[in-house]
Amino acid sequence: MELVESIETRVSVRSFTEEDVPEKTVNEALRMAILAPSAGNLQSRDFIVVRNALSKKRLAKAAFGQAFVEEAPVVIVVCANLNRIRNYGTRGAQLYCLQDSAAAVEHILLYVVSQGFGSCWVGAFDEREVSKVLSIPDNIRPIALLPIGRPMKEGFHTSRLDASELVHREKW
Ligand SMILES: Cc1cc2nc3c(=O)[nH]c(=O)nc-3n(C[C@H](O)[C@H](O)[C@H](O)COP(=O)(O)O)c2cc1C
Structure with a gap:
């Protein structure tokens, strides 16, 4: 699939079939x-691959009961690494590692x-609870849970604001 097609096809997927996601796909x-780019190429992000059923169940609970987190065969948890960005001070800790x-x-x-797989960016979760479930150390912040699986049904496209409302040229 071409990049533009991927961008246009992507929608949040919140229900998955039982089909597994091969490790090769996860690794890729x-x-x-x-x-992806990163501030100063410091790559202040880490990834936790979660397949364990109990861990996924606890993650779904930490995500305020979003059951599809548990139903996906695999969840990638993307974490900001504040240690790796420390030379950039407050801006690094509050902005760059999140970006x-x-x-x-x-x-x-x-x-x-x-x-041909689907996912959803899950940001609504109790950060401390997710850290507890996955033994995430201090100075590492879980930023997003990405449940990944084969979509159960075709996702639908949500609307977007018109460019005329969002885009400013030369000045605000
Ligand atoms: C920072 C962020 C946090 C999000 N958190 C959640 C979430 O906790 N649960 C959820 O179902 N979707 C979540 N979403 C997905 C958005 O609801 C979704 O991207 C948006 O409605 C647009 O729909 P689309 O992804 O299908 O284009 C989140 C998206 C972003 C970028």
Whole structure:
């Protein structure tokens, strides 16, 4: 699938078949994530691949009962690494590591679409609970849960604001 087609095809997928996601696909998604840009190329992001059923159940609970987190065969948890960005001070800790993580998330989302899989960027969760479930150390923040699987049904496209409302030229 071409990049533009992936971007246009991608929608949030919140129900999955029982079909597994091959480890090869997960590894390739992670390779794409690692290729994303990052501040100073410090790559202040880490990834946790979760397949364990009990862990996924606990993640779904930490995500305020979003059951599809548990139903996906695999969940990639993208984390911001504050240790790796520490030379950039407050801006690094409050902004760059989140942007580094977000860039990686989007690469994963687009890659899985290109392979016929689906995902959803899950950001609503109790951060402390997710850290507890996955033994995430201090200075590492889970930023997004990405449940990945074969879509159960075709996702639908949500609307977008018109460019005329969003785009400013030369000045705000
Ligand atoms: C930062 C962020 C957090 C999100 N958190 C959740 C979430 O917790 N649960 C969920 O179902 N979708 C979540 N989404 C997905 C959005 O609801 C979705 O991207 C948006 O409605 C547009 O739909 P689309 O992805 O199908 O284009 C999140 C998206 C982003 C970017």
